[in-house]
Amino acid sequence: MMEKRIRVLVAKPGLDGHDRGAKVVARALRDAGFEVIYTGLRQTPEQIAEAALQEDVNVVAMSILSGAHPHLFPKVVELVRANGMNDTLIVGGGVIPEGDIPALKEAGIAEVFTPGTPTGNIVEFIKANVK
């Protein structure tokens, strides 16, 4: 059997048009040997969940800067699980106030990476937690 290659969907839910952070993370994940599927800006939770299904990714990594994370992140978790993808690791990042993080984790976001996080930490977290 060949070595399994980690596949990550990097997604931008919501309406903010800033994907510099998502692109930096995508590049770092590529350099770590992951296959990164990048779907571009302004994705609905439904589009993200469907792309995750078709691409059979191990990880969904979302970036959001608009403040809509309390609504959109849990919605993606719900839809991904409803598709039968129970093992998919779902993480988030962007401008997320500390106070919002416990609720997001409660909703199934495995980890939240805020501005200033070294990309190496994201790689390490994925490697340690991916199934």
Added chain:
Amino acid sequence: MDIVKDLLNGSRLALSRTITAIENEYDEAVDIMKELYPHTGHAFVLGITGPPGAGKSTMTDKLARAYRNMGKTVGIIAVDPTSPFSGGAILGDRIRMNSLTLDEGVFIRSMGTRGSLGGLSHKTADAVKALDAFGKDVIFVETVGVGQSEVDIVKAADTTMVVLIPGMGDDIQAIKAGILEIGDVFAINKADHDGADKLQMELNMMLDLDGEMKEWRPPIQKVIASQGEGINELVAQLDKHYSYIKENGVLEQRRHERTRTELMELLNASIGRYITNSIVKTGRLDNYLEDIKSRANDPYTIVRSLLDELLVK
């Protein structure tokens, strides 16, 4: 096997997991393919190739929508390059296809080349079979952005479309060997840019040079994919080619050739793996390497004697 049954019953998750098993060469992949094989052979496989930035993904998006409007279901395999250094990849073709994501009649899968150099991945053909067995009517295979010699697509597709854009070189480029030889249909994208007419003329001249020998003269269609201009005409050309190859036995011949290539590749890969396993696991490989280093033996003699030992009764 459950995953096969689920796939044949229309489970997109089963289809997706099947392609993963194929790509990662999981042990169960061979058994899955065995069961899917009788259900394949129905789809029209359309290859889309061309240089980076020519608009292959945008064109795939527009063509897929055109086929959906005709009531056909669509599968898309989009290949992007894998880094030879890290093994990682950015697969970004979906960016141009977001409007198709929520259409249940469309299934899009991105693949990295994973070391293959011909513009596809080694597993593309099997992924196409999975989509075929799933029941897709039309399957698009979009290659990586190619240079001049990545022509594996012709072995995988029924019809090959080459997408070109103006401004990429003089007419000597057009008579070189390689991707310009494999087009069944040519699309000149970004046809509103300077040089589109010149490119069309050069392509025509190139095609005239080998015109009389061929029954099918590849049509050249100008397109502005981002605006949808010329897409319906392009679909008509693609359909015309498909009818032509069906009626003239070309399709049968191409599929025969493909089956032959696939069988030979599978056979060669299996034999190679069998021999490699037998000498690596037993540690004999290291002994051979020592013998070769000290010139006590040479690679040619070793290969000959291994073939005699392992394959000939």
